Amino acid sequence: MAVSLKMVVHSFCMVFLVMTFLIELGRGQNHCEEVQSCGRQPIRFPFRLKDRQSVSCGYPGFDLSCTQKGQTVIELPIPATFFVRKIDYKSQQIELYDPENCLLRKLLKDHNISASPFDFADSSNDYTLFNCSAIERNVGNGWIPCLSGPNYQVYALQSYFSIEQWPLVGCTKLFNRTGIPYDTYNKHHDNTLLLSWSEPHCGQCEADGTKCRFKNNVTRSETQCFRPKTKEDKSKKIVAAGASLGAFFLVVLVLITYRAYRSSKQEKENQLRIERFLEDYKALKPSRYSYSDIKRITNQFKDKLGQGAYGTVYKGKLTADFFVAVKILNNSKGNGEEFINEVGTMGRIHHVNVVRLVGFCADGFRRALIYEFLPNGSLQKYISLPDSDSFLGWKRLQDIALSIAKGIEYLHQGCDQRILHFDIKPHNVLLDNNFTPKISDFGLAKLCAKDQSTVSMTTARGTMGYIAPEVFSRNFGSVSYKSDIYSFGMLLLEMVGGRKNTDVTADNTSEIYYPEWIYNLLEEGEDLRIHIEEEKDAKISKKLAIVGLWCIQWHPVDRPSMKVVVQMLEGGDKLIMPPNPFGSTGSTKPRPARRMNLELEAIEEVE
Template sequence: MCRANSFLCFLQIMVVAMLLHHHQTCDATNSNINKTCPPSSCGKISNIKYPFRLKNDPATCGDPRYELSCEKNITMLKLLSGKYHVKSINYNNYTIRLVDPGIKEGDCSSIPRNFLTSSNFTSSYNYTYYEDPYQNFQYRIPSGTLRLFQHVVYMNCSNPILDDPAYVDADSCIKSNSQGGHVYTIAGDLKVENIKHDCHVAAVTAISFLGYDYSSYKRDIFYQKFSYNEIHTMLLGGFEVAWMSGPCEDLCREPPCYLRETTWSLRCSDHGDYCITTMGFHVDCGSPSKLRMFVEGIMYGIARGFMQAFGATIYNGSRGISQSKLGIDIGTTIGKYVLAPYILVRLMLGLVVFFAKLIHKYRIRHTSMYENIEDFLQGNSLMPIRYSYTEIKKMTNGFKDKLGEGGYGKVYKGKLRSGPSVAIKMLGKHKGKGNGQDFINEVATIGRIHHTNVVRLIGFCVEGSKRALVYDFMPNGSLDKYISSREDHISLTYKQIYEISLAVARGIAYLHQGCDMQILHFDIKPHNILLDQDFIAKVSDFGLAKLYPIENSIVTMTAARGTIGYMAPELFYKNIGKVSYKADVYSFGMLLMEIANRRRNLNSNADDSSQIFFPYWIYNELVEEREIEILGEVTDEEKKNVKKMFIVALWCIQLKPNDRPSMDKVIEMLEVDIKDIKIPPKPSPYPTEIIQDNGVSSNESLSDDDVTGSISFLEETMEHPLL
């Protein structure tokens, strides 16, 4: 045929050549790629396949833009200017999880080696697949544009930051690597207006999103408080970037394309293969049937009618779907005159039922509590007198003279008709257990005992929600104010201090062994030691107490109870030992240390870190036989008693319960000559760990009841001060 018409033959050859040349140009990046090569492996990554390849794989295997390397049996990826460990490759959702090689497991002082921010990647509004094999976002249907990671920002600050929850203190881990200043981290994205406190950015690295809905990427992201150890652990988990661009290029030739989450398949956006309906569904486009148009019209009409019923309008946001006018009219009528009134009535009925159930539950709970208390009082023959609320009100002269207030309620000064003054504790309505257990504990415990060194319960009141306890009045108040108060008050002599410590020990010993039932107080502290007119100490406040048979040496506990700083370690750490009366011995030891020292055990103004926890310091002084400085004029006998109190206190606060003495032994040691008492082992440093591990204030009591945006502001980066 070419011979017959050489001109036509020439034209055919030219067209074929141009087509072949065009095909080769478009396929320049993929013409020599073999997509069927067997998978490679390196370390924990055992399925490295197209488009990924290892550096030593045959040249025809995998896409060179997705080349990985195997270094010391660890799969590595070079991303931008740094290298990262490959933690996993997800061929389902086209993501690869990476970890900065500078982050080491078990070493919180390890810090990121690479500087990486969202701004290092091409923005989601202007990119080409050919230039960027990796992205920090994905187009997904129906979620929309999905950001895959945010940031951890390392800040170097000149001064400590105390009032900003976004700044997480990292000094405890990485201060030794810094060149002065204070190191903080911010988990989440950071805007330029958030840089304050005389701080500058030292490093930025990527981290997976922190548990909130990251699909709404246009909203501001609020900071969530994490410790630096938690942030470091999350950095070990790595972050994800998308490698969807290569497969999209293979499929669509030109971007963009999207990932359909229902089938986890890639689709080309410019193929017009889906439309968004009025209700937000993604459906295949094409010529819709009349039934489909009618149904779409009804759905749109129902939404429009419902909004009209409440004075609002709805915008027809459907794309690519025609709607039947008849369907719209029918739907509007249904939405306005049927659906809206129905929902409104259901809502009102639901609110009525909700509040009715709430009131009913409240009444049942309180009725049960009152019945519990009444049943207890009926079944126990108690010495205390039962007063009416009217009598309580008269005693306190209308609650005019308030002595104090705490988590338990309020305490007022009162007067009996016979003359003596009393202290009346009005328990709060919602304090303690819902069944009135705190009230029962106190009445059951104090109501059956009488001892010189235990406060006496004169009477009580139970009337509806009103509950009160009537005690002997202690004119000198609690021991707490003689240890920590800055107000002017009568100072205790060292003789009085020694007598108070003996009195408290005798009171606790009586609780442990002097009654038919063993009484464990669980809240021995200065606040609960009251002083009468002669400064005789009495143990008070039995709201957390537990009663056990004398023969039971082990106590079953469901939760920690007491006050931080005085609580025994076995209440927190189950592997130390079982909970027993030795928990009260520990609390007494901490109390005795404060009585002898006449101040709190934690000394924040100490020059030496070993003095911050006072028992450490006093132990060192005793071991090195240095004389302990005592304020004021004291006799040699008083000096010996103070030293003896310190030694006994150190015995009481031993870490293991078995190493602590009984209260009878404590009294014996306090009464014998100091030469007959050995110095115990050094106390454990656990108290400060408890406060950190449990996140509880040192003044807190425990009982059974108990953002968006990128880092585009980084215009220049200074030398990394953390390295």
């Protein structure tokens, strides 16, 4: 049972997305958990560890970081580093210490503790600092050892003390400082700074045995108490996630199996559909061949004639003197519609200007069509270079154009159902030994009733450069048999000009749309100057050009039917010029150059 690569890739992508979602969901639930890998003190809300926890895990201003030695550092609006010794979440106090053992020196620097969410837990005082050289070190408690040197001592005196109470002879006042925690200067002090915070108020949560966090993760101001999940809860969550993922994998597996079954069933239905069609088609007499027959007929696909969007064509031989062209259809194309289209359509056609279907192959997934072999190939190679030795002459080109028109008229009116080709172009017109044209390649054809004025289409079909405007946009009208007439008009103009390229000279450096250039030449009464040797050749080329311009009118209602086209080609040379189909492109018309060498835009296959 075959499963397409696209299906498998799609399913694995779904699995990957779900797994990623579950992982991210787990991260979203666990990324704010308590951290105990930095120092001895657990870190949790309102604090957060930078670079390990997101901003939403901590209250603003409660950022901590971790040194390489595992020490916890707090960020304060003081140009100094303080390490965390202890955090009391219940009383909402944090105990800091100075690693350099000179706490007062750091507090004497410019600081604004009020800019942080913390306050000094101890009462603060104003101090005056003195530099003394003659005083004994053991005098009083204000001596600051870490600020003193071998020949001088620094004292910090509370400002409300009278200077007479201290022997400050030989001392120099340094400066005053306000808001310094009491006893920070004391030499017996344990170098500890105690800070407290009032917001967020999480102490009650801690006292109740719960933890604190932002309320519903919505606001950054309101907090709430919550009970953290235990290891047992996490285990249950993991089991639930595993069960969900396992169920998802099971569903994906069932879906893949079902789609594989559906794909296989659809292919079998397609083959059955083709077999039923071929059973009904027996009365039309084309022979059916096996794939081994096809290999024998083509001599193991030795002589390749060409390749298109729907398959590759090889030359083959049914008998010693009867050659055929065998088109091997691409297996990847659709549900057999192209095969049924071609066989079913050509079974209804019996016309001298339509290529004859000799046989077919429908051997499992392998499908092929066998046509009569036309040795002169496609019309394309005879009109691409009108100035070369392969030019057929204007009389023969006129006969070919008229024969193609009759073939299309037969498709539109001569069968029980109207057949719309949708891919009329020189490449699909083949020439036999006598250069009689035969329309081929009906893979894009559609059948409709003769009284049906329009057909429905979901996507554009045909070859760029020959597709009628309404096939691309319904603003130009509905799709109908007039779409084939537009393609035939482009074919006629291509026969007239031979898909020439612009002659880039100093006087002419811009390209002009080729049909518009033809129209301008005719409108101004100038000859086409394209391989014209005699007056009658000029008349033929002018007739083909005028008919082509009638056929490429933008709106389908302005185009003639193929019956009228045949009459125009068979009639005299006094044809009326059609309305200018390029009038909406602008008021300024490009002047026809004397040696224009223009080409239709590059063509490519589209479905």
